[in-house]
Amino acid sequence: MEFSVAIDGIAIIVNSANAVESLTMEQLRGIYNGTYANWNQVGGANQPILPYGRQSTSGTYEFFFETVMKKEDFANTVSQETGNAAIATKVNQNAGGIGYIGIGYAEQARGVKMLSLAADAGSDVFMPTDATAVYAGDYPLARDLYIYTAGTPTGATRVWVEYILSAEGQAVVEEAGFYKLDAATLDAMKAKL
Numbered sequence: 001m002e003f004s005v006a007i008d009g010i011a012i013i014v015n016s017a018n019a020v021e022s023l024t025m026e027q028l029r030g031i032y033n034g035t036y037a038n039w040n041q042v043g044g045a046n047q048p049i050l051p052y053g054r055q056s057t058s059g060t061y062e063f064f065f066e067t068v069m070k071k072e073d074f075a076n077t078v079s080q081e082t083g084n085a086a087i088a089t090k091v092n093q094n095a096g097g098i099g100y101i102g103i104g105y106a107e108q109a110r111g112v113k114m115l116s117l118a119a120d121a122g123s124d125v126f127m128p129t130d131a132t133a134v135y136a137g138d139y140p141l142a143r144d145l146y147i148y149t150a151g152t153p154t155g156a157t158r159v160w161v162e163y164i165l166s167a168e169g170q171a172v173v174e175e176a177g178f179y180k181l182d183a184a185t186l187d188a189m190k191a192k193l
Contacts, residue, residue, distance in 0.1 A: 001149050003189050005164050007179035009128030010060060010141035011106035012115045013088065015095045020044040022116040022125045025140055029068050031098060034075030039096060051078045052087045052099035060084075063143050064100055088112055100141070103128045104177030117141060134179055144185070145178065158193065165189050 012028060014020060020043055023031075030036040032051055040046045053074065054061035061080075065071060081087045084105035091097035092111030099112075106114055106128065116125035119140050126133035126140075133139040153161050163169045170180035181189065 001152060001192060003147050003149070003161060003165075003192065004144040004181060004185050005147050005189075006145040006170075006173040006176075007134060007181065008143055008145050009103040009130075009134045009139050009179070010063065010100050010143065011103050011128040012098065012100055012117060012141070013091050013106055013109060013112040014098050014115060015091055016111050016113045017095050018044060018113070020115065022118065024118045024121050024123075025068060026120065028117070029070070029072075032064075032069060032074055032078055033072055034077060037077070047096045049098060050090075050094045050096045051075070052081055052090045052097060053078050054087070054100075055080045055082055059146075060100065060102065064141075067141065067143075068100075085109075102178070107177050131179060135182055144181075153193065161193060165193075 012023065018039065020039060023042060027036065027042045031042070031049055032053065036042055037049055038046060039049055053064065079090065081090060084101040087099035087101050088105060088109035091099045092109070101109070114128060116127045117140050118125045126138050128134065128139055128141065130139060134142040149157055149161065165186060173180045
């Protein structure tokens with residue numbers, strides 16, 4: 001069974017020295033499919049873009065592949081990293097770097113900054129730190145985070161899922177830098193138990 005346990009606003013990060021402040025989803029896709037190879041093509045300095053992403057076994061990779069890439073191939077210039085911390089480190093170390101990581105990791109990363117995103121060129125831009133935009137679905141890379149159980153949880157597994165869905169468990173979600181579930185989703189998850 002699938003249980004939503006938290007909400008993530010996947011953050012697009014660049015090196016803190018990068019002058020770019022926002023991208024559209026089309027520009028982001030263009031960076032990761034190889035259409036754009038220089039920051040000056042998206043409003044930045046004349047500098048090569050160094051894209052970093054997650055390995056193909058990651059849920060974040062899968063979400064980015066479906067939502068941003070629309071299931072089209074990544075450019076062979078995208079360096080696949082093993083986790084959020086590795087991406088943040090690479091972006092910090094490379095002035096032309098860009099990566100995507102969970103909001104819970106982005107706010108703690110050093111030497112990087114988060115970009116605002118717009119659904120398209122005519123849309124407003126939103127930051128992954130804007131809780132209202134994340135909950136409303138206006139931030140284009142907001143998603144639920146899940147756990148899975150082998151059928152309806154019982155015993156210790158049920159106690160664990162109940163804890164995650166409790167006020168205390170949802171407080172831990174927020175302490176980790178993610179967003180707690182909205183009331184309707186929380187009620188639906190409790191009803192699944």
